[in-house]
Amino acid sequence: MPNPQPIDPHATEAHYVYVARCANGALYTGYSKNVEQRIAVHNAGKGARYTRANRPIELLACWAFPSKAEALRSEYAFKQLSRQQKLERIEKR
Numbered sequence: 001m002p003n004p005q006p007i008d009p010h011a012t013e014a015h016y017v018y019v020a021r022c023a024n025g026a027l028y029t030g031y032s033k034n035v036e037q038r039i040a041v042h043n044a045g046k047g048a049r050y051t052r053a054n055r056p057i058e059l060l061a062c063w064a065f066p067s068k069a070e071a072l073r074s075e076y077a078f079k080q081l082s083r084q085q086k087l088e089r090i091e092k093r
Contacts, residue, residue: 013066014033014064014065015031015033015065015068015071016031016035016065016071017029017030017062017074017075018031018032018035018059018061019062019086020039020042020057020059020060021057021060022054022057023054023055023056024054026050027083027086028048028057029075031071031072031075035062039057042055061089061090063093
């Protein structure tokens with residue numbers, strides 16, 4: 001995953017990869033163009049099936065990318081990491 005870019009959650013052109021901690025302690029990684037809204041959707045029980053069952057979730061980190069393709073590649077790469085590696089990346093941001 002590249003170095004984090006400054007994040008403007010109100011920007012409409014940015015694409016984000018975010019990591020949230022679920023109520024059960026699991027890390028959930030996702031993609032969104034509006035992270036604040038996506039977290040609200042997860043916590044309202046209308047997001048992904050996994051987060052519906054493990055609410056509430058708490059945003060831990062997010063990274064901005066200039067294109068959807070870059071964000072999705074980064075999301076996939078992040079999901080391949082071990083939990084420890086994910087936590088280390090989150091700490092370094």
